[in-house]
Amino acid sequence: RAMGKKKPEEMNKYKQIFLDGASAKNINQKVAEELFEMMVAFAEYCFNKSHSAAYAVISYQTAWLKANYPVQYLAALMSSVRDDQDKVRFYIAEAKRMVIKILPPDVNVSGLDFTADPANNQILFGLAAIKNVGENAIHEIIRARNESGKFICLKELCKRVDLKAVNRRALESLIRCGAFAAVSGNSRKSLLDNLDSILSQSIREKERELQGQTSLFGSLLGGGSEDSESEVFQESDSIKDCEEFDKEDIQKLEKELLGFYVTSHPLADSMKVLNYFSTHTLSELSEVSDGAEVVVPVLLSQLTKRMTKTNRLIGIGVIEDMITKIEAVFFSRVLEEAGELLKEDAKLLLKGKVQVKSEGEISLSVDSVREIKNLSYISAKVVNPEAVGVDWQTRLMSFRNALKQYSGNCPVILHYNSKKALVDPKLWVLENVVGELKSFEWLEPELVKVG
Numbered sequence: 001r002a003m004g005k006k007k008p009e010e011m012n013k014y015k016q017i018f019l020d021g022a023s024a025k026n027i028n029q030k031v032a033e034e035l036f037e038m039m040v041a042f043a044e045y046c047f048n049k050s051h052s053a054a055y056a057v058i059s060y061q062t063a064w065l066k067a068n069y070p071v072q073y074l075a076a077l078m079s080s081v082r083d084d085q086d087k088v089r090f091y092i093a094e095a096k097r098m099v100i101k102i103l104p105p106d107v108n109v110s111g112l113d114f115t116a117d118p119a120n121n122q123i124l125f126g127l128a129a130i131k132n133v134g135e136n137a138i139h140e141i142i143r144a145r146n147e148s149g150k151f152i153c154l155k156e157l158c159k160r161v162d163l164k165a166v167n168r169r170a171l172e173s174l175i176r177c178g179a180f181a182a183v184s185g186n187s188r189k190s191l192l193d194n195l196d197s198i199l200s201q202s203i204r205e206k207e208r209e210l211q212g213q214t215s216l217f218g219s220l221l222g223g224g225s226e227d228s229e230s231e232v233f234q235e236s237d238s239i240k241d242c243e244e245f246d247k248e249d250i251q252k253l254e255k256e257l258l259g260f261y262v263t264s265h266p267l268a269d270s271m272k273v274l275n276y277f278s279t280h281t282l283s284e285l286s287e288v289s290d291g292a293e294v295v296v297p298v299l300l301s302q303l304t305k306r307m308t309k310t311n312r313l314i315g316i317g318v319i320e321d322m323i324t325k326i327e328a329v330f331f332s333r334v335l336e337e338a339g340e341l342l343k344e345d346a347k348l349l350l351k352g353k354v355q356v357k358s359e360g361e362i363s364l365s366v367d368s369v370r371e372i373k374n375l376s377y378i379s380a381k382v383v384n385p386e387a388v389g390v391d392w393q394t395r396l397m398s399f400r401n402a403l404k405q406y407s408g409n410c411p412v413i414l415h416y417n418s419k420k421a422l423v424d425p426k427l428w429v430l431e432n433v434v435g436e437l438k439s440f441e442w443l444e445p446e447l448v449k450v451g
Helices: 008-013 015-024 029-043 049-068 070-080 085-097 135-148 154-160 168-176 188-210 215-220 225-235 247-258 268-277 282-287 332-341 389-405 431-437
Strands: 101-103 115-117 122-124 293-307 313-320 325-331 346-356 362-371 376-382 407-410 412-416 419-422 443-449
Touching: 008 015, 008 029, 015 029, 049 070, 070 085, 070 115, 070 122, 085 101, 135 154, 154 168, 154 188, 168 188, 168 247, 268 293, 268 346, 268 376, 282 293, 282 325, 282 362, 293 325, 293 362, 313 332, 325 332, 325 346, 332 362, 376 407, 376 431, 389 407, 389 431, 407 431, 431 443
Parallel strands: 101 122, 325 362, 376 412
Antiparallel strands: 115 122, 293 313, 293 346, 313 325, 346 362, 376 443, 412 419
């Protein structure tokens, strides 16, 4: 019973009673103490058999669902925690690990919650996940869709729904996050630019219908101003398109309205190269020891500065990568050295020490900051490799010695035929040595920017 309470003080009351009982049974005291310590350790997580059996059944059921119906299972999990962005982010990362595609919301397909599409191995964001789009608006969109089929454009949706339920704010959020991307060929930017005009035309059309002044009455009476206005509305159905927002703007819009980067992540394009510069991802930090020095590529999503009791400036930030996010601490020296680099949504390479808190949470104490877009590496391609011949080892040693002379933090990647290899970090060089490396006639070195 004391073990079941998971209270150390309860267990301690029974230690001497247990040892005395063991001694009365002629059991060696050392053996009795070891046995009691085992029971103390077990008491931290034990529970009764019936409880264990119930957990085992649930564990088996969920494992079976994940193995056999992964798309449906993960969609259900995301829907169950749709108001907890950290948990949704975790499940999205797991879906991507399992090569399940995550699609942004779609007014023609999405329901209230996340929708599984196992045939195409993908999960569609639910409309309820969009900021500023209430459930009344969602139910109205789904009602109109169920009654008369899919929408062919934004204007048609505005004509078919109650614009009091699906108001301008909701429509703007739907457009910005890409919920109309598959409906028509218009860019998000052009739909936003024309939204006010579309809404005013839709409202006028609805008012005419309520007053009985439709195009039918106009034709019966031989035409008139009402018919002309209706024709103007129809003729303007084709929106004059304009250039789409750039990739970074779309990422920001998705993050703002969905809480996540869905179609692409700011770090995604650079991750393969960033692996050369970094030692871990954020999710891997839980496996390293307290105080371990690491280098991680991150996005700075939040930073708050405040004064300590000793009147020193300190920054408490939130950093994230494509899978998880943790807290980061920037002390005054780092804040001063990094300066303008520490801004929201900045893509950074951070070097620091892992701090494991008492409750098991991980944070990073930052020692240095580098901007990812200013990171570079040297790509060194072996020219005419078949002609290198027996001198290969000699030439490679000569190349190695040259690298030693220019020690720095710029990685070197050697390309030989269709293969490539990262040179030992101990032989990384300064960025400005490309000219020196061109002296090797069998090599084509090039400085490549990451960002």
